[in-house]
Amino acid sequence: MDASDMHERRFHKKAELLRSPERIALLEVDRVVRSCLEGLSIQSVLDVGTGTGVFAEAFARQRLAVTGIDPNGELLALAWRYVPNADFREAAAEELPFEADSFDLVFLGHILHEADDQRQALSEARRVGRRRVSVLEWPYRREEDGPPLEHRLRPATIEKLATEIGYRQVERGQLTHMDLYHLTP
Numbered sequence: 001m002d003a004s005d006m007h008e009r010r011f012h013k014k015a016e017l018l019r020s021p022e023r024i025a026l027l028e029v030d031r032v033v034r035s036c037l038e039g040l041s042i043q044s045v046l047d048v049g050t051g052t053g054v055f056a057e058a059f060a061r062q063r064l065a066v067t068g069i070d071p072n073g074e075l076l077a078l079a080w081r082y083v084p085n086a087d088f089r090e091a092a093a094e095e096l097p098f099e100a101d102s103f104d105l106v107f108l109g110h111i112l113h114e115a116d117d118q119r120q121a122l123s124e125a126r127r128v129g130r131r132r133v134s135v136l137e138w139p140y141r142r143e144e145d146g147p148p149l150e151h152r153l154r155p156a157t158i159e160k161l162a163t164e165i166g167y168r169q170v171e172r173g174q175l176t177h178m179d180l181y182h183l184t185p
Helices: 015-019 021-027 029-037 054-061 073-082 118-128 155-165
Strands: 044-048 065-070 087-090 103-109 129-137 169-174 179-184
Touching: 015 021, 015 073, 021 029, 029 054, 029 103, 029 129, 029 179, 044 054, 044 118, 054 065, 054 073, 054 103, 065 073, 073 087, 103 118, 118 129, 118 155, 118 179, 155 169, 155 179
Parallel strands: 044 065, 044 103, 065 087, 103 129
Antiparallel strands: 129 179, 169 179
């Protein structure tokens, strides 16, 4: 059993679904990346829960140094095919294998709701992030797409956790189909 099998809420479907045109449109990848970079000088990005590298690829197109982590080695192998210049490592959000302040931006794309310990995942992101931690999550409502409601996070939960952990600023933006939070370490 690999690390991805041990976690109930982790992605267990076919990897191709992560790169379907419908999903890419739903994620508004380019809009999310622009928002994450807005107003800051960003050189390095950690994509936590990178999966097949959809966001890692978009960040790499911005000529940024991209590192991606995921507990699923099979997904990482696919990510490497799409983003050969990125550094991909097998790891979980709750235990990032990097020194403090290693990245200008830490991006958690649809991963916080899957974390075994959301507080620890946000703490680790804050520890390794220098300028911004951005969290993309499904809105807290029942929908055909995405996880069931009981796996989604209420905005107040994310905001409370971030404040308790010590993020200096917490901003929530609503996209067409997603919520995007910018947290200042």
